[in-house]
Amino acid sequence: MSQSLASAAPPPTEPPSPAVIEGTAAKKIEGRSPWRLGLERLVRDRAAMISLGVIILIVLMAIFAPVIAALTGHGPDQQFAATGLTAIGQPKGPNSTFLLGTDNLGRDVFVRIAYGARISLIVGVAATALTIIIGAVAGLISGYFGGLTDTLIARFIDWLLAIPFLLFAISLVVIIGPSLVVVIIVIGFFGWASVGRIVRGQVLSIKEKEYIEAARALGANPWRIMFVDILPNVMAPIIVYATLLIPLAIVTEASLSYLGVGIPPPTPDWGQMINDAQNVYQYGAWWFLVFPSIALLVTTLSFNILGDGVRDAFDPRGDRLFV
């Protein structure tokens, strides 16, 4: 490998400038891990990098939401009945005081969007992490042990895929009582079936490899083999899938809140805002509907473009966008 690359470098008869040696030839010879190669491919993907930039901006907006509130002088739940509502009690459009207008209670839409980013990001990341953990463990156990365990987990996955997810999620949230943690657990619990299937498939082929046999011959116990020897080798598809699960979790959370069974008010939440806006847009308050919608769409779009780039970079063989 390094041989052929070295011979591809410019012949020594025409001495290239030192920068070229440093920049291309010298670097090419140095060994690079698949991770490093993937990262380099990802950094070259312009669309993915722009999306990453947008995501960082959204994260900053979420972190510095109190700063935005302080700068505008409007708290997230503060109602401005006098300045924020028209004479007949309708929301006010974007103006110099309220940059993105006000909502039906005279609250600042911009400040609430900034705070809403917190919920979306927390749920997106936490629910995805939960999904990945349950899915990876179930997939490892199912694929490695096979037999009855595999059958049981397979039937459980069938069940998960057969139940009407949103209906079950709504019912569960209503019965347990809506809260941030409940929403995260419900999304994570119902979402792991596909991760489980992917991991199981990978484990089935990896467990036949010689190095697993070697580990077994050395007396490693099944759990060590599963988590130390097999897991690192299925991390690539898991990470690829995770980046595509985050926007899905964000949309699910927003949908639950839109249906009124997500994060309880008055916590600022994009889905909840859009639900509130639904009742007043007919009176001309388009900003209350449009701005939270844009925030939600830009977030999910950025995560999807980034996820697509991650998949391209780390799993070049797979050519399906949405797994």
Next chain:
Amino acid sequence: MVRFLIRRILQGILVMWLVTVSVFLIFFVGPGPSSVARALAGKSATPQVVAEVSHRLLLDRPLYVQYGHFLWLLLHGNLGYSFYHSESVNSIIAAAFPITLSLVIGASILWVLMGVLSGVLSAVRARSLMDRTFTVLALFFYSMPTFVLGLLLLLVFYYEFTIHGIHLFPGSGYTSFTTNPGLWFRGLVLPWLTLSLVQAAIYTRLTRGSMLDVMGEDYIRTARAKGMPERRVIFRHELRAALTPIVTQFGIDVGVLLGGAIITEYVFGMPGLGFTAVQAIQEQDLPVVIGVVIVAAAAVVVANIIVDALYAVLDPRVRLH
């Protein structure tokens, strides 16, 4: 083939049984017997009604007796009685189902047409400008939450049109086909568009990826080498072989949506199964929620079995295993 189908049907029955167990656990055991009786009887029930309901549903008996009773009624096609609406759950679902069906059939035709056509065009002209455009559009609509698209369509095509004097689409609600076919159609255009645009994105990418996989196969080269017209190669050989994952996705999607296109129905105020379920959950009308959940799960299970049977027809290789 027959053995394969029988095995799939038995698996489906097993999954349905698991669904009934989980429904029973979530709705009957979870909240405790006294609150279940209250919830089942509806918010406005008097103590006598609660006691009567509790007795009638054997809520004062051991769990296994309760579950046996629940399953027994189900097996007889009896989904229970909504005390809140004084109506049997069967008739509530029978009234809501045609609405969901109208929505899903129309939307599924649209999304398959849009998705598969754009996917085929993308694959045939891979990396062209058209391919890139479809990719961007697919990514855009895939990222679009259904309720955002629905509400934005309403904002433009209902609200803005109406205040400018163009009364093209009603804002919400549903008119049955038998009452007024024209109004039925106009009322469904925006819901159809909403559901199908979001769904089509997945089919575009699925078709493109699956077509590109098939295009490398030897028999495609053979077909071309023997002078078969390009159009025939694309549609007879490539698309047919590429159809398997599309059919799977389609079966699952239609199965899930027939149990209620919850968000779309909610946005457009169409009283289909999904809307009925959400309303029932908000009213704590438990029998209706349970009924819709079971019907929806059955739709997914049946759709899966049909998909597996179709596999065997579409892809002769499956028949061998």
